[in-house]
Each structure stands twice: as structure tokens, then as C-alpha cells.
Amino acid sequence: MTFLPNSIEARDIAYQMHPLVDLKNYEKTGALVIERGEGIYVFDNNGKRYIEGLAGLWSVAVGFGEKRLSDVAKAQMDKLPYYHIFSHKTHGPSVDLAEKLIQMAPVPMSKVHFTSSGSEANDLVVKMMWYRSNALGKPEKKKIIGRVKGYHGVTIAAGSITGLPRNHASFDLPLDRMRHVSCPDYAGTALPGESEIAFSRRMAGELEDLILAEGPDTVAAFFGEPVMASGGVYVPPEGYWQEIQAVLRKYEVMLVVDEVICGFGRTGEMFGCQTFGIEPDVMVLSKQISSSYLPLSAILMTEDFYGPIAEESARVGTFGHGYTASGHPVATAVGLENIRIIEERDLVGNCRRLSPLFLARLADLARHPRAKSSRGVGLIGALELKPFAEGGKAGAALQARAMEEGVIARAIGDTLCFCPPLIITAEQIETMFDAIARALDTISE
Template sequence: MTHRPNSVEARDIAFQLHSYADARRHEDVGPMVVEKGEGIYVEDLNGKRYIEGMAGLWSVAVGFGEKRLVDAAARQMEKLPYYHTFSYRTHGPSVDLAEKLISMAPVPMSKVYFTNSGSEANDTAIKLIWYRSNALGLPQRKKIISRARGYHGVTIASASLTGLPNNHRSFDLPIPQVLHTTSPHYRTMHRDGEDEAAFARRCAQDLEDLILQEGPETIAAFFAEPVMGAGGVIVPPEGYWDAVQPVLRKYDILFVADEVICGFGRTGEMFGTTKYGLQPDMITLSKALSSSYLPISALLINDKVYQPIADESHHIGVFGHGFTGSGHPVAAAVALENLKIIEERELVAHVKEVSPVFQTRLAQLSERPMVIETRGVGLIGAAEVYHPELSKTPGALGLKVNAAFLDQGLISRNMLDAMAFCPPLIITERQIHDMFDLAERGLDAVASAP
């Protein structure tokens, strides 16, 4: 008989492979086991309480332990625990949620397609873009452009869109149809004497140069987050979107706005699309859609995208794509209730009210040793750290700071050496101060260590 370890930690090490972890290191250090959560806090198996400064994975908008979402899930489980949306079938929650999302959309949209994660939503967007190109008799128009340091997921196609080397290394990615253009990170990418406006214009020119180099007739779409999240919380420089969008329109290139992190209030508007005046043809949504209480995501497409796809499915006789859990009734019911909470409690207005405190305290971290840049908008931000010795290995300093934050009772996430802050939208001004007080103590502890 195989021996089964007794503790949760030991069983985890024995049986589970973790995302975004060094598997060998995990065998040595083991996991932190999170046992429960309430509001902006979570508690580990040993009873230690933490401020969840990342809202889980950028996603628990209404906080942990929201009973209305638990009750919504239970009611739907009793009524209809599962059904699908294949082959001319549907159910009430998916219809209601699709209608709700179309009504909320920041620009006119025609249809919603449900998936289970942001990765799947972006992956599906690529498939629909290729399908549409074939429907229009443009089989050569298949290339997709995204940006260095962008993050769009981890499926084969969406990981190819992602512009982070460690999402490509040893996975044989990116696939050939995906190209990457300049990251809009002003501090690391600008040239001497180039202000933000000039840098933004050069980013747009780099994009146009890539389009011309590849051939405009081969470029189908451009994917971008309104504000880059997992690539380091990169806020677009002044004039960036005003310079980029005309390039896309000039060459009739579809624009896909990845709102997986920005959507539902994070930037101080319901959508990042509104915050930056974007005009996308497709929008991907997830995370705060259900506050991640259950997996669900959505792809919104406008009529320009939908009509050729509908024609092609009619020509073939079927739209040959789908997921077992697409529009899952329980996940859809939870998402609907979550959106009600966001609206009823006016959480977007709350973000606008408290974000000046958040951004002020974030900026004040630059007064700490090792912090070389802070950047953010709304209730999302990052503090980048540097040390001449510890930064020789990218990410090594970030890991130390992350561990110091945990010791203080704060959960952050180091993206190499950028420390992210993305708390639940319900966070209060007092709790913002508490969070950054812990961050300051953690940074000071690392700076003073021998």
C-alpha cells in the first residue's frame, strides 16, 4: 500500500504540481495553505491573518466570504446544477448574463460567447478571428500582434500572445502567427530626451512599421490590455491609445481589448475601455466577472465580427467550437449576483473615492530604499525594487520582498522585481493605509537585512 502523508502541506508536495512555481523549490519549502477568507483578509492553516493585497489573482472584487454569492450558487445548484449551450440549447442564467453584459458593454457589442477563464476567452478570440478571415475570403489575414510584457493567458494561443519570456521558454512558444511590438513602459523603453507623448508616438510608429514589414494584408488583429497587469502593471503613457488606435483603423485591423484584469471597476471606471477611450471590436472578460467565486469568462464581439462568422457557420452547417462548461448555469448565476453587488454598492464610485489614497501611499513607497519606480491607476499598482547585488538575478529581490511582506501579514505578488498591489474593490481608506504600512515594514526589513 502506498503511504499517504498526513498533513495538508505534505500531501500537496506529494500530489500537486503548482502554477507559477519552481517545482523543485516547492518540494523543499512547501505551500502556504489558505484556510478561509473574509472581506479583504484571508487566514492560513495556522491561524495567521493576511491582507490579500492581490484580491486572489487580481479578481475577488467584492471580497471573500460574500454570502450573497454563496446563496446564489446554492439556489442554482438546487434548480439546475448543470446544463450546456451546445446544439440549440440554453438555460436562463446564461441568457440573463449575456443580456446583462451586452447592456453594460462600454462600446456597442452584438454577441457574448462564454468560456471558463481569461485564457480560454483570448484563445477563442483568436479562433474566431481566423474563422472570420476565412469567411471573408482572406485566408492570408491570420497574423496577430500583441505587446512585449503583455499578459493574455496560458493556452497555446493565448500564451503566445503573452509577451513574457518565461511563458514561452521550453513550451515551444510563441506560435508563428503571433508577433510582438513595443511594450509601453516609459521608464525602461524611452530614449534620451523623449517625453511620454513622444514615446507614445514612437510606440505607434513601431506598431505601424511592424504591420508594413509583415504586410497589412496579413495582419488580422491587435490584442492589448488597457492597463498591463501581470507584465508589471504598466500604465499607458500620455497619448498612447490616441496614437495607436488610428494605426489599427488605417489598416482595418481588429482590436481586442483584454479586460480580464481591468474590467468591472479596477481602474476607477467600469471598464478600462472607458477609462482610455478605446474602441475595440472584441472584449475579453473574466476574474471580477464572478469575483472568481466560480470560473467563468466571456468574449464580447461586435456586429462587424459576428456577421461573417454567422455566415460561415451557416455555410459549413455548424460552428464547431465549444466548452463543456461554457455559460455554466451556477457560474452564470454567481456572476449575475456579483454584478448586482458591484452596482448596488456602487463599487466603481467607491474605487474613485479611495483610489487617491491608494495612489498616494503607493507613490510614497518610492521614498523607501530599493524602490526605483511606482506606477498605477485606480486600485491597481506596482512598486519596482532594485539592489545592485540582489538584482543580478531577475526576480531574486522580488522573492525576498514577497517573503518579507508575508512575514508582515501582506499578500502581494512579485512579477520579477515589481511588487503588485490589487486589493478587493471593497477596501476602505483605513485598510489601504494598513496595507501600505505592512508593505513599508516589509521593504525596510529587506533593506536592513545583512
Template sequence: MSQSKTIAPNSIEARDIAYQFHPSVDLRRYEEEGGLIIDRGEGIYVFDQAGKRYIEGLAGLWSVAVGFNEKRLADVAYAQMQKLPYYHSFNYKAHGPSVDLAEKLVQISPEHLTKVHFTSSGSEANDLVVKMIWYRSNALGLPDKKKIIGRVKGYHGVTIAAGSVTGIPANHGSFDLPLDRMIHTLTPDYPRDHLEGETEEQFSARMAEALEELILREGPETIAAMFGEPVMGAGGVIVPPKGYWEAIQAVLRKYDILLVADEVICGFGRTGKMFACEVYGIKPDVMVTSKQISSSYMPLSAILMSDDFYNPIADESHRLGVFAHGYTASGHPVATAVGLENIKIIEERDLVGNAARLEAQFLSGLRGLESHPMALWSRGVGLIGALEIKGTAKVGEMGQLAQACLLEEGLIVRAIGDAICLCPPLVITAEQVDEMIAAIGRALDALAETDLARSVLEEA
């Protein structure tokens, strides 16, 4: 919506501006301009109130694996609503859907992950993992082993602890974050940050050396865990270079530091494997999942953990008489029933295989756009990728303009800095991949005709 658009009184647009406090926006700008009202969805497409169709190139928020109108999920939710619309998992209570989903997750996840705890979002899950880590250190008689390592540009949520592990300045400013127990190591962004002549393996070794230097500077006895996304999402779709995770895990093992794999974006097929840990040879102590676990049809997240992580926590709860934590909606029966059905659909329709089969076409399409005057380089794995475009001295200025051009072309993306980031629903077809790439090409052409882009191209 532009500032020049007339907004009818009492319309949904007007009421939206009047009453809603929106996340992740400039609130004063929203008061002036409003936002795009999405009315319905169908497969990989969503439609606004005027009926214009858009490819949802970010699957909502990296999350809708099965498309936007999967009737099976609606039917399962309705059936569960009729049978048991809500129950909790406090005070020695349980119900079937959460038990069934926990069992399924253990079956399909790396075999050393044997226990599951449910929450309602990735932020909640990562926040709780931090609390669990501190609880576990106390259980082990290590009261000083509490620091958490995140990565610059890493994203783990917006709650106080998870937002502190996050390494994005915008998530810290004026919130009094990060907490002082949270420290950050370097971003493994090889295309942007490698030294002249440095191979990917050499770059990865340098990232591991920087991590070890941080650990030694802070004191290994004070550091409990490191959080990392196998592929960094909200930091700009940063794909780890060769040897990165092998080198990082070796350092963590050397100093007895836990590894938390944040698979909130990567999990359930996004990278061409059920979990990205399989792609990169990661053996985490804890794996956090959300988003595609239910295609975000219901709020749901799951923390999977090893016996070595779980047992000290269980022992401490026995000593104290309770693990004094829980959310009203933890393991919600409707959410977990939908999550289980969603995973069944992913398996039955081989959507993990679809991501693997379409990877070459998707990534080659992005590489083909690198020759455009406005483009720099592309990156990705499976069905998650990004195209870096030429920007101005003000990082993100060109990205936002590109995002607007893409919206005109009927493609919704996320501009992160000056990168066009893509993560389409896993039900996307080969023809629709081509449709998406063509839309990016047209939008880049339109972008190149703007005054801002002309000035950048003239300076190049």
C-alpha cells in the first residue's frame, strides 16, 4: 500500500491501522501507509483483498511446507476440536496427540535425540533451552558454566534470552539486550568475508580459530553452550562453507560445550533432507524445531534432546520435587494433532525429495540472475536461497526498493539487507520455480530503471 492510496473509512485497512500494533515494522510509518491485507491462500499463492495473486516466496515466514489451503490439516484440527479442544501437560497429565507427535519426532530425528518438549514458537523454545542449560549446569555442580555463544547475524527469536543469543543489532536496540551472559562469534559468510585467495576450508578453519579464541578469552569453564542455525535464515540465508560445522564441533567438544542446532527454519525438508543436521554432519545435544512442523497452521515448536542433556535436568527436578517451568499451551492437542498430520503429508508426498529434486533448478535459476546489472551473487541449498543485489552506502535501502518491485510483479519475498531471500512452500513445482525466477528477473529490470539504481550503476 502506498501513501497515495485512499483508505476508505471503516474498511479493514483503516481498522488495521487504528487498532493493531504490528510486529517488525516502523510503527509510525505503518500509521501513515498501512500494509498489504492478505485475504486467502491456495497452494504456493496468496491473494490480497482486490484478488491479486502473489507467489508466497517466503512460505509466510519460512514456514508453510504444504501450501496455504491443505484441507487435511483443517479436517484434523476440526476433529480434534470436537474431541478434546484443549488440555495441558502439567501435573502428571498427558493426551494422545502430543504423545503421538513426540514419538514420531523421535523416530524421524537423529537417533541420539530421545526426548521431546513442546512449546508454541521458536522464540519460546530457544528461550526455554537457555533456561534448561542453566538448570543443567547447576545440576552438574557447575554454577559458573552459564555463558551462551551465538553468532553475529544469527537469529534465535525475540524473547529476552533468545533475543540475546540472536546476533542482529536491530533486535537489541532500546530493548536493553543482549543479556551479559550472551557472547557472539563470527558469521560464516564466505562470499562476503573471505580473505583474498582463501579457500572455503581455510575460511572455516579461521572461523573455528576465532571461536576458540573467544572461548579461551572468556574462560571455557564459564561457557555452557553454543547456538547455531545450520543455515542462517534471518541473517540473510548464509550457507555454511565447506568444513565449517566439522571444525566448529571439534572446538566445542574440546572444551565440553553443548551445541544447540536451531532447525526452526531448516527442519522438515527445507534443505533437501528431513533435517539440515543431516546435510552438514551436525550432531547436536539439542535440536529446536518449529514453523514447518505444522506448516504454521497452528503455533507449535518442539525441543528434541539427547539423554546426556536430559538426565541431569531430570535428576535435578527429582531433587527439587519439580521442573518448575511450563506454558499453558505446551503440547496443545489441536496443535500437536495438526503437526502430526503435517509430517504425514510431508512424508506421503515426498516433499523432502521434492526440495532435493528441485534444488539444482532453483539454485541455477538464481545463478542465472547473477548476470543482471543489479545482481552480485547468489547462494542457497534445497529450497532456501538468496540473491545479493547492488546496494548503496545505506545497507538495505536497495533491498527494500527491490522488495517493492517484486511485490508489483506478484512475488512476496523477504529483503534482508540488500539480499532477496526466498523460501517457497515445499509443494512448489518445477514450473512454479521458473515462474518465481522470471518474476525476479522482471523486478530487477524495473529496479534498474529507478533513479536510485541508476545512480548506483553509474558509479559502478
């Protein structure tokens, strides 16, 4: 494709390296230039409007162009645009948000540590897990278990827990301390006649077998998303989390729940932990914590997790870790206001009320000759397609056609994923899925 000289498209190709693309192909195709946003919509530089069916990157809960957030950001920029929380320093916005998160937590939590992304937060949890094991005099208890198709970020440690081969290829990942168990894809991998409960017990049995094979004294933690999102939206079957937690408690393995996508209302409760009855030792939050208006993430930890780390820092003389932007005053001020908006406008309730329509429309689409099945919970869902002769291409074809119809969604192999802003209305859900139905007809032809 040819772009006008000095156009934003041409300059983008010339100067900018992008994530999650075939970089050589990108040099030929260029990008869709998004110029502004309003509510659930974004607009490109030609004025075309799109329903943002993935809330940006699973994250813009309150929609685009929320003036309350820009006003708070400006006010904080004018008052204190930046300060750190290193070495006995603090400021109001980070304290206020930490207090709010502790009050909101679905289980008793002791402390909050702020970072700037989910990847960064999960990476730090691994680092602290190793620090804690040393503090407890268990230097061998360092292995981390993730799941196939799980997603926890792209740093060296978080990328190693992630269970997606494309994120490991040519990066020399995963690290040798990381292990993986199966994705709880009941619809795709259940044995003939196997009930959801039986499947969940089999998944827990696989986890127990791995812990025993590795040695319980060598396994520190299990990482899991309440709903596996970036791997293709896999909703846990009945009893899954109860069975998994029983195994973890039996062998004193800590549970780290990655709420980066599920948190702040996506599953119909404030946290995915509440939807599925999960009791974490550590929670990782990001994305909808600030609707991604500013980079922000948070690690919530129990006293059982925090206490040994604090003791070890006293022995060593310091907790030798820190990020320049941890607890950034503008980001934490925006995060707190974003949570106020979610609560005041009952966006969690909006998710609960609209979920039956959202999931019903997905199920209707699954009856299309080109489709195979659908799955979801709350306002996150996926439509799985029958593969083309060349597998893995159907999702990309539907994604491209959906954009022509004015909907942005996310293709993952032969699956198209949806995760719209929590402010979406029933009418807008109908419009979005009507467009997807037309796109399905087109790729079928």
C-alpha cells in the first residue's frame, strides 16, 4: 500500500516499531490511524466511526473522552505533576488509591504496591515470590506454574508464565523455573461424556501430579486469570477454581490471581475472584483500574505474603526494588476517579444487566454456518469459527471484515473476541453484533 509522503501513515512506517505484528509485513501494510474517541466509539483520520468492541486492549471501562478523568489529570498535573515513593517519600493520590483498593478487595489484603502495567506487576510478583522464599529459608521454593493459553505479560518473567508459544519463540523463553498445566477448555478438550465437575477434577489432578513430580518444596506459586482472556476467552467450568485451590492449599503453593482484564466489573462482579469464588494470596490489577487513560497497575497482597518480605528487608537493610513511576501522582489520581465513576454509574450492574443479551447474541452468531461455538461471561466473550483450509486464518478474515462494517474486535487464531466498554447500551450491543452477522455472511461468500 502506498501512502502520501509525510502523511502520518508514511511517517509511522518510517520511524515507529510496533508490538504484536509481523514487522516486515507491517512495513507494507501500515496502520489504521485512530484520531479521537467518544463513548464506545473511536474515529480514524478519515472520519470513519468504529464501535471499539475490545475496549482498546480489554481496558477502557468508562469509554473514550471521559472529561472527569481529563479534568482530574490536569488538576493533579497543575498541583504535583510527578513525585516518587522511594525512600520515605509519599503523596496523597497514591495513599488514597491504596486505601480504596484495600477497602474494595474481595479478601483481606495488607498492602498495595503500584507499578505501571500488568506485565511489570506480574514480573515483580515473581521477584517478590523468590525474595519471600529466601526470607522463609526455603531457597529451593522458586518454581512458578502457569497455564497453556494463559497470558500474564511480556517481560522475561511474566512472559515465561504466559502460555502462548508466539510469545516465547526466539526470545529464549520460558525461563527454566516456569512450568505450565493445561488450559481449562472444557468445550474443546473434555473427554466423551465427561461432566464439568469431572473435567475440573482432572485439571486439578494434573496440577497435583506436576507439583508432586517437581517436588512441593520447589513450587512457590500458581498464576491464573479468573477468565483466560488474551488466550481466547476461556471461562472456567463448574468447580474448576475450587478444585485448583484445594490442591494449592494442600501443598502450600501461593495463588496469584491476575485480574488485569477481569477486574473492575468485566465479569459482572467488581472482581473475577468474586464471580468464581477465588481467594487469592496476591491480586494483580491494571487496565480498567484507570480505563488505560494513564499507565497504572497495582499488586494487592495478604499479610502472609507481605510479612516475610518486610522481615527480609529489615535483615538485608532495604527492599532493593523500585520503579521511577511507581505510584505516579497523576496516574493514581486518575485511577481513583475512574473507580468512582465505575461505582457512581453502577457499571458493574450495567455489565450484569446486559450480559444475558450480550451472550445471547454471541450464541445466535454461533449458529451461523461459518461459526462453530461461542463462550463468555459478563461482557467478555468469544466467537469460535470453523477453520479455513489453512487453519488460524478465519479469525483474521472476520476481524478485517468487521472493521469494514465499523466494529473493532480481536482475532486470536480462529476466534474473534469481544470486550466492549462497560458503558455500552443494549442498542449498541445489537448494532455491534448485527455488523458481525453481516461480516460473517461476507466471509462465508
